[in-house]
Every structure is written in C-alpha cells, then in structure tokens.
Amino acid sequence: MIEDLDILPFPVRTEINKEMPMIASRGCYGNCSFCGIQKFYQKSYGKRARVRRRSPQNVVDEILYLVNNYGTKIINFYDDNFEIGTSSGKKWFDEFYSLMKENNIKVEFYCNLRANEIVKGDYFVEDLSKSD
Numbered sequence: 001m002i003e004d005l006d007i008l009p010f011p012v013r014t015e016i017n018k019e020m021p022m023i024a025s026r027g028c029y030g031n032c033s034f035c036g037i038q039k040f041y042q043k044s045y046g047k048r049a050r051v052r053r054r055s056p057q058n059v060v061d062e063i064l065y066l067v068n069n070y071g072t073k074i075i076n077f078y079d080d081n082f083e084i085g086t087s088s089g090k091k092w093f094d095e096f097y098s099l100m101k102e103n104n105i106k107v108e109f110y111c112n113l114r115a116n117e118i119v120k121g122d123y124f125v126e127d128l129s130k131s132d
Contacts, residue, residue: 001026001052002052003052005025005026005052005053005054005058006054006055006058010062010065013066013070016070017072018071018072018073018074019072019073019074019075019076020066020070020072020074020075020076021076021077021078022059022062022063022066022075022076022077022078023054023077023078023079024053024054024059024077024079024082024096025051025052025053025054025079025080025081025082025083026051026052026079026080027050027051027052027080027081028050028051028080028081028083028114029050029051029081029083029086030081030114032114051081051083053083053092056092056095056096056099057095057099059096060096060099060100060103060105063075063100063105063107064103064105067105067107072107073107073108074107074108074109074110075107075108075109075110076109076110076111077109077110077111077112078112079111079112080112081112081113081114081117082111082112082113082117083117084113084117084120085114085116085117085118085119085120086120089117
C-alpha cells in the first residue's frame with residue numbers, strides 16, 4: 001500500500017461532469033461488523049496503515065483544477081470514511097476548510113461519514129453548510 005498518497009497523480013478524467021468523484025483518504029479506523037473495508041485492506045500488500053490521507057493542499061489543488069478546467073460544481077468524496085471526528089481528522093479538516101476559503105472555492109460536497117463522526121464533528125456540517 002502506498003503511504004504517501006500525495007505522490008499519486010490526479011486521475012485521468014474521461015467523462016467530465018459538473019459533479020466529479022474524488023478520494024481524499026483511504027482506510028478507516030472503525031471495525032464495523034457490516035463493513036468489509038478492514039478485510040479488504042488485510043488482503044492488500046504493504047504496511048497496514050489504517051487511514052492514509054492526502055494532504056489538504058493536494059486535495060484543494062485537485063478541486064481547483066476541476067473547477068477551473070471543467071467547471072465542476074459538486075465534489076463527491078468516495079473515501080472509505082471522511083474522518084473528521086478525531087483530533088487528526090479535525091486538524092486535517094481545519095486546514096482543508098481554511099484553504100478552501102483562502103482560494104474562494106465554492107462547490108457542494110458529498111461524503112460518507114460514520115454516525116460518531118457527525119456527533120463529534122458537528123462543526124464540519126456547520127462550516128460546510130455556510131453560504132459565504
């Protein structure tokens with residue numbers, strides 16, 4: 001498994017839409033009985049890091065690329081879990097949100113969250129729902 005996800009190039013996009021998929025991280029710290037992601041990563045080669053993230057700057061750079069080159073209006077994160085309820089997840093999100101505001105990026109987001117992420121990360125929902 002690749003530790004530093006920032007070394008990966010942005011994906012080649014063959015179909016351009018106003019809504020584009022993106023991955024900011026891989027893995028999940030949870031071990032839910034209904035989810036197979038831990039089993040999937042146990043079968044993978046390499047160090048067993050549970051969660052690996054791209055840097056906030058790298059994610060924002062890709063969003064800027066999509067907005068400026070393709071007119072993207074919606075980003076659909078396909079992360080295993082968009083982790084924002086832990087201290088490291090909050091730190092990542094705070095930097096990401098700051099960069100989004102700094103670059104005046106206004107897009108809609110969709111992402112998958114564990115229920116406890118929403119409870120612990122209520123600031124996330126509030127910040128991203130602002131229309132400023």
